[in-house]
Amino acid sequence: MADLTSTRNSYVTSHAPRAGISRVVLYRWLSWAIPAIVVQSWEAASRIGLIAPQVLPAPSSVFDTAVNLGRNGELFVHLGVSLVRAAAGFVIGGTIGLALGVVVGFSPFAQALFDRSIQMVRAIPFLAMLPLVIVWFGVGEVAKIFLVALAVLFPIYINTMLGIRQIDPKLMELARVIGMDRIAVVRRIILPGAMPSILTGVRYALAHAWLALVIAETLATTKGIGFLAMDAREFLNTNVILLTVIIYAIIGVVADALVRLLEARYLSWHANYAKGARK
Amino acid sequence: MTQSQVLSRERVGASSSMAVSVRGLQRRYGSRVVIDALDLDIRKGEFVALLGESGCGKTTLLRALAALDRPDAGTIRAPARPSVVFQEPRLLPWAPLWQNVALGHENTIGRDGAARALAEVGLAGREDDWPRNLSGGQAQRVALARALIHDPALLLLDEPFAALDALTRIRMHGLVKELVALHQPGVLIVTHDVDEALTLADRILVMRAGRIAAAFQPKDHAPLALRPILLAELGVRTH
Numbered sequence: 001m002a003d004l005t006s007t008r009n010s011y012v013t014s015h016a017p018r019a020g021i022s023r024v025v026l027y028r029w030l031s032w033a034i035p036a037i038v039v040q041s042w043e044a045a046s047r048i049g050l051i052a053p054q055v056l057p058a059p060s061s062v063f064d065t066a067v068n069l070g071r072n073g074e075l076f077v078h079l080g081v082s083l084v085r086a087a088a089g090f091v092i093g094g095t096i097g098l099a100l101g102v103v104v105g106f107s108p109f110a111q112a113l114f115d116r117s118i119q120m121v122r123a124i125p126f127l128a129m130l131p132l133v134i135v136w137f138g139v140g141e142v143a144k145i146f147l148v149a150l151a152v153l154f155p156i157y158i159n160t161m162l163g164i165r166q167i168d169p170k171l172m173e174l175a176r177v178i179g180m181d182r183i184a185v186v187r188r189i190i191l192p193g194a195m196p197s198i199l200t201g202v203r204y205a206l207a208h209a210w211l212a213l214v215i216a217e218t219l220a221t222t223k224g225i226g227f228l229a230m231d232a233r234e235f236l237n238t239n240v241i242l243l244t245v246i247i248y249a250i251i252g253v254v255a256d257a258l259v260r261l262l263e264a265r266y267l268s269w270h271a272n273y274a275k276g277a278r279k
Numbered sequence: 280m281t282q283s284q285v286l287s288r289e290r291v292g293a294s295s296s297m298a299v300s301v302r303g304l305q306r307r308y309g310s311r312v313v314i315d316a317l318d319l320d321i322r323k324g325e326f327v328a329l330l331g332e333s334g335c336g337k338t339t340l341l342r343a344l345a346a347l348d349r350p351d352a353g354t355i356r357a358p359a360r361p362s363v364v365f366q367e368p369r370l371l372p373w374a375p376l377w378q379n380v381a382l383g384h385e386n387t388i389g390r391d392g393a394a395r396a397l398a399e400v401g402l403a404g405r406e407d408d409w410p411r412n413l414s415g416g417q418a419q420r421v422a423l424a425r426a427l428i429h430d431p432a433l434l435l436l437d438e439p440f441a442a443l444d445a446l447t448r449i450r451m452h453g454l455v456k457e458l459v460a461l462h463q464p465g466v467l468i469v470t471h472d473v474d475e476a477l478t479l480a481d482r483i484l485v486m487r488a489g490r491i492a493a494a495f496q497p498k499d500h501a502p503l504a505l506r507p508i509l510l511a512e513l514g515v516r517t518h
Contacts, residue, residue: 178425269374
């Protein structure tokens, strides 16, 4: 005891940092404790009958439903179908958006040719296209993939184009001085320079893709997470409805984590994306 | 409008002792003549400073020598690819330092070549570091390494130290002198700073209204005697 109080320094070194760390840990605990408490109270309220199971089933019973559906494989079939739809739409829309963005970003001629028309189409909320899409493609797979592709195309296009536009002309001048060829300019300057913007586009596109998928899967389907929800609605099976909502949320979180992984890989040079800087 | 004279840009042979040779250079923006019938010769190994007020045409001249700007008339005999250091370091933030130094020639120069060039500017062992971790002076050193790695016959410096603090600038002056003595390029430095010109240059040119209005050899003058003369040429009175 005497040691601790004898010099000011030992007091400072023995206590101050620990207090700092414990506060960080405390806040971290708190941020997880709140949702845990909410779920616990929900469970408790359901068990003592405060919440009717048709309105909001207990978390434990949703979990049981997930285990049952998972055990007979049904859940994964529907999940797989949904993911394939999303991936197909994303690849098609993303490729078209990236290609158009690169061309328009590069060339004022291409901009004159395409940009105004694309911006006009972009002004349409893509969900407003739904009836038209059904008339064009019916209610099959093509309609669903088309809707996802449409939702993905514009954020990728806009952000790719802007990313290329924003590249410092002084760097392009440097490339001229050094005598870099066109391929080297694209590889060394244009693509890495536009990458932060392109990845922002990918983030938006993923969010839009999910929205499109949820809507598309409410159209007549026999497979997919959306079908699971619609089917459960018919039978007032709130457990399954809630499960599909949670699955959509999990897929969203996973997709976001994937983009973060890409950012960590390609933007480690950027102060904003360096380790720990982004939450 | 008079007819433009024959304009050409010729390559200087490797054997020539001349780094750059300019005859009758003219550059107009609309009706405004920015460079007017300008002649300039710089030998290899010679350090020439170009002083002048803003808008006198000195940066336009440098850009013409760097083939970044097309003159309206005259001839420029210059190496096909002079090296340029700009006021900003112009590093690619997404490339590690060695790739910045070897930019566009990564395969021929390689990591080791870039590392040697970095060591030459006092940044040994930093090849894998990112530009964002550099101070202003360090970033400009990398730009210098990138310019000198090609052993240029002509080195063009466009106010390269203007954005640096006074102490860093003095250190950079020492480094540039050493490196120029080592690589022996012809050097043209464009600057506002009379003291910088006096420290670095073998020959000081004062540019006014698109022409070279005066030329001085610092070695012909007593130390400190040239400074007030140069300032007077630039329209600054000292007592």
